[in-house]
Amino acid sequence: MFALVVGLYRAVGTPEIRDGLFSYQGPATAAIEAALGTCAELPPAYGTLELVDDNPGDLDFDFRLPGNENGRFYTDVREFVQRNGSLGKGRFPRNVYIQTLEWADCDDRLPPVIQQLQRLCRLIELLAQLAVGVDRDSDPDGYNLFFALPPDGDKPPRTFLLATRVEASLADYPLPHLSLLEEILHSKNESKAHLSERKLMIRMAVASVIEKHEGEPGLLAVVREWREVLATYRANLQTYVYRFSFDRARREVAQAELDYGSKLSGVLGDIAGKMLALPISFAALIPLHTAKSRLESLVILLGLCVVTTVLLLILHNQRLQTERLLHSFNVIFDEFKAKLRTYPPKLQTLLQVTIDQVDQQGRSLRRTFRVLQWLAWLPAVLAFVVLLFKYQEFFFLLVRQLLLRMILPPELNPLFLSP
DSSP, X not given: OHHHHHHHHHHTTOOOOBTTEEEEEEEOOHHHHHHHHHHHTSOGGGOEEEEEXXXXXXXXXXXXXXXXXXXXXXXXXXXXXXXXXXXXXXXXXXXXXXXXXXXXXXXXXXXXXXXXXXXXXXXXXHHHHHXXXXXXXXXXXXXXXXXEEOOBXXXXXXXXXXXXOOOGGGGGSOOTTHHHHHHHHOGGGTTXXXXXXXXXXXXXXHHHHHHHTTTSOHHHHHHHTXXXXXXXXXXXXXXXXXXXXXXXXXXXXXXXXXXXXXHXXXXXXXXHHHTTHHHHHHHTHHHHHHOSSHHHHHHHHHHHHHHHHHHHHHHHHHHHHHXXXXXXXXXXXXXXXXXXGGSOHHHHHHHHHHHHHHHHHHHHHHHHHHHHHHHHHHHHHHHHHHHHHHTHHHHHHHHHHHHHHHHSOOOXXXXXXXX
8 A cells, every 4th residue: 555655656756755745736647646546545544635726637735644664755765774773673664665766665676775775684684593692672773692702722702792783884785695694594404414513603703703893883893794704604614524524534644654654664574584594694604714625615605695696686575565665655645745735734744744754764664775785795795705815826826817718718627626
């Protein structure tokens, strides 16, 4: 029915409203007469028509506009906001007309400022559902909402009051992605996993923005910094979701460190058992020195060379096994290295320490292999030195005959086999 009143007001050209009524004096057009006829039959709660003169072809009347829940006219948006405390409780009034916008709530179009005010009402309604406590009665023009932050280090728990009184200036700030808050608070999603945690995260995001702008009106800070609220919530949610993968990654890192550490230690243990032949090789230098014939010395020398060859092959095989273990370790940990910056600092430190320790153990094993390879060569080399000094005359004669044979090849008797 209020739409009929608005239709009459528009039919007469939206004249100036004084003391709650508008007047018309002019020709009686078909549109005006039709609108006037419908309004004349309305109940008094929707306005009263005072016909001053009804000459044929002319009209002169006053229409007193309603000033109740059945209809209200406002000069501009500021007056509309100031006179409607229900906005502060998330309820957008009905049966309203705003002159500067030439808009009534019965129209199909929505001016941008009205869209913003409606979104603001929806935000207040959702915040009232989200808050840890709501005082609905102390203020007739808004709620007192309570938000809290848990203790953080030396900071005790903190509680913040958010008064939801609405001012016209709040319509200047956009409120994107309200559907996110609607989805979290919708009753159909109560059975979804981690919903209570998500509510807590966005509640804390609102509280953190209120704390950050504690010197300003709470609702102004939340509306103006709504994007920051959403960004804080998404960051907290990402951390919460990743926490499970962090725990799994921590277990995998610990298990990998244990496995590869024990395997690398096992490689060194295998080498230690097999390198026990090395001291025996050094002991063989004594019978080599006391050998009574060149044939006996040659047999001992060949035995030492065989032992040296076997030890070198064992070391080579163990070194290849160590390289394979280190390569497989790097293949597994490359995935962790690629995501290293996305992990919490503690996990980053754990990963870096594990990688450094395994690399250090690998370098230590490589140095050990090099030392053992030199030691494996040492018995054979010392055996050659002992024989060189023991049979230096024979070796001198042998070298001399070889040189002569290279120059003038004579018959060379195999003296090195005779006793």
